[in-house]
Structure formats: C-alpha cells, structure tokens
Amino acid sequence: MEAHLLRKYFIMGSQNCDRDPIEILTEAVQAGITAFQFREKGPGSLAGLRKVVLGRQLREICYEYSIPFFVNDDLELAKVLGADGIHVGQDDRFAEEVRARFPDKIIGLSVSNSLELENSPLSAVDYLGAGPVFATGTKSDAKTPVGTKWISQIRKQHPNFPLVGIGGINTTNSNEVMEAGADGVAVISAITKAKDIQAAVRSL
Numbered sequence: 078m079e080a081h082l083l084r085k086y087f088i089m090g091s092q093n094c095d096r097d098p099i100e101i102l103t104e105a106v107q108a109g110i111t112a113f114q115f116r117e118k119g120p121g122s123l124a125g126l127r128k129v130v131l132g133r134q135l136r137e138i139c140y141e142y143s144i145p146f147f148v149n150d151d152l153e154l155a156k157v158l159g160a161d162g163i164h165v166g167q168d169d170r171f172a173e174e175v176r177a178r179f180p181d182k183i184i185g186l187s188v189s190n191s192l193e194l195e196n197s198p199l200s201a202v203d204y205l206g207a208g209p210v211f212a213t214g215t216k217s218d219a220k221t222p223v224g225t226k227w228i229s230q231i232r233k234q235h236p237n238f239p240l241v242g243i244g245g246i247n248t249t250n251s252n253e254v255m256e257a258g259a260d261g262v263a264v265i266s267a268i269t270k271a272k273d274i275q276a277a278v279r280s281l
C-alpha cells in the first residue's frame with residue numbers, strides 16, 4: 078500500500094460519537110483525513126442490521142471523497158460493504174487466513190510488542206498499527222502504553238514497512254509519533270471529541 082494513506086487515519090464507531098457519525102465523518106474527510114476505519118465495537122455499539130446500515134452510509138462518504146475505507150475485525154461486514162481494507166489484531170483471525178480470503182484488500186495488523194512482531198506474518202499484511210503509544214480511555218482492554226520507542230524500534234527493524242501509531246494520540250503529541258518514524262497517526266477521540274474537527278485534523 079502507499080504509506081501516505083496512513084498519514085491521518087481516522088477510526089470511529091457510533092459508540093465514540095456524541096452526535097451524528099455521518100456528520101462527524103463528513104467533516105473529517107472534508108478536513109483532510111487520509112483513511113477511515115469503521116470500528117463499531119464496545120459498550121453502546123450497534124449490531125446486526127443497524128451496524129450494516131451505518132456502515133453503508135459511512136462507506137459511501139469515503140467512496141465520494143476517494144478515501145480508503147477499512148472495517149475493523151468483522152470480515153463478513155468488510156465483504157458486505159465492499160471495504161478497501163480490513164484491520165485485524167493479534168487476537169483476531171490469523172492475518173494469513175484473512176489474506177487468503179481477501180487477496181485484494183489492504184490488510185492492517187496490530188502489534189504491541191517484540192514477540193508479537195516476531196510472530197507476525199508481515200508478508201501477508203500491508204501495514205502495521207503500533208500501540209497503544211500513549212494511555213487511552215477509548216479502548217477498555219487496551220494493552221499497556223508502549224511509548225514512541227516502540228515506533229522507532231519497528232522503524233529500525235523494518236525501514237520501509239508502512240506503519241501507523243495508535244492510542245492516546247492527539248494534536249499535541251502526534252509530532253512525537255511522526256518523529257519516531259511512523260508514516261501516520263490513527264486516532265479516535267482526537268477527532269470525535271474535537272470542538273473543531275477542521276482545526277484538529279489540520280493540526281494532526
């Protein structure tokens with residue numbers, strides 16, 4: 078994949094939103110996010126048909142603005158929505174299985190420590206999501222923050238592999254993540270909770 082697409086990677090589900098997710102995503106794409114992940118997960122999230130209906134609407138916005146649309150975890154949903162890509166974690170289906178099933182989709186894989194990285198089938202995936210870099214209140218089962226050191230370590234081991242930092246990243250600390258060698262930052266609350274989405278995206 079082209080690493081510049083990871084530059085401002087926005088992740089959201091309705092559970093992250095205090096107002097209409099469609100409005101929030103529209104403002105974010107207009108402000109210049111470079112990729113979007115639909116992550117309908119955790120307390121308050123939608124399931125079943127309501128999840129699919131919202132996913133369709135968000136997918137359509139990304140299509141209109143030519144932004145790659147990713148689905149988190151849910152392979153069936155990724156298929157139904159015609160997603161450009163899928164993001165899976167270490168506890169999710171093996172990345173190799175996902176690749177076998179979706180040879181043409183962009184596949185992202187989470188890595189939080191050296192052991193995970195060593196055991197990861199990098200040849201089967203297109204980018205790595207590394208973190209949580211900083212403490213986050215958004216994901217209740219997030220692992221211990223690994224700091225920007227984790228980003229620089231991956232970058233040293235894999236100088237050219239597309240890499241995005243995630244977890245507790247905001248307009249104040251995103252530069253540290255970039256300076257450590259990431260191709261971009263993946264954020265939820267820095268955009269969903271922003272008073273001014275346009276300003277937040279610009280500043281990231």
Ligand SMILES: Cc1ncc(COP(=O)(O)OP(=O)(O)O)c(N)n1
Pocket residue numbers: 086088114116118149150164165166167168169185186187205206207216241243263
């Ligand atoms: C870009 C990106 N990086 C990491 C994650 C986290 O994935 P995972 O560890 O599977 O946790 P959940 O998001 O599924 O709770 C991500 N979603 N996106």
Ligand SMILES: Cc1ncsc1CCOP(=O)(O)O
Pocket residue numbers: 208209212213214215216219243244245246263264265266267
């Ligand atoms: C999905 C995910 N994976 C690791 S941390 C995290 C949550 C990121 O949310 P925020 O950007 O609000 O810290």
Ligand SMILES: [Mg+2]
Pocket residue numbers: 149150164165166169
């Ligand atoms: Mg996951």
